[in-house]
Amino acid sequence: MQPTSNGQRLRARTFRSMGTVVSLTVASTTWADAAVDELESAVEVVEGIFADLDVTFSLYRGGSEASRLACGELALAYASETLQDLYIEASDWRLATEGAFTAERPDGTLDLSGIVKAHAVREASLSLGALGLRDWCLNAGGDVLVSGSPVPATREPWLAGVVDPLDRQALLSAFPLESFSALATSGSAERGEHIWAVGGRRAEFVQVSVAAADIVTADVLATAIVAGGTRTLDQAVDKWGVGVLAVNADGTLLATPEFRAAA
16 A cells, blocks of 8 residues: 655655555655654654554564563563553453454464554654654554644645555545545455454455555554455444445455445
8 A cells, every 4th residue: 555645745754664665745835954853853752653663562672571471471460550451351342253364373462563563653653743744654564653744735635545456556546534534444455464364264355455544444444354355344334334345256246335346
């Protein structure tokens, strides 16, 4: 998923974290030295948030809390408040989605990677607001959250491009983030099979994009729909009022009205 815009006053910075590329794009009516310094400071803050959370939650770091939990060296009761809070949030989502979203691997290992990236975006958005930035797009490997407009004077919406999983050079949709401020995509096209379908069956969808009011809801439900299929898709639309674009293995699409209008 890529942010797109026709705006003429956009600047972006990128960095790598959590195994993906994170980009912050900021719109401004002017790019005087003060505005450039503000952007650089914002990127530094956002990168720090991602780095701190990666140190805690990465299962690829031998000394992280997540790794110590996985090997039995650390009990959940003695983990940090941040880890415990995110575990509780993930558990609540497991109940809400009837098990379609889970923070446990099939072997029982606790794995919060399905929610921590969206949580990092959420935390970063709070910091961007505290810094006084109003018009920005934050994209963390397909988890997109926006504020304001790419052209502040016109208030046109940010556009998030949903990539075709069967042709990575093509877009399925350029979705306007207007009534929804967040868009997340999950599936096997980019990272391979990393989502466990409910009941051990083959996943019905190869890619699911969800538009929602907040990034955690969008990301969790995108993953849940990949895992749970059409039943979970219907539940997500009815219960949370989200927009959904789902791609079947043969390339056919299931789209809610919001995505059909954007196609």
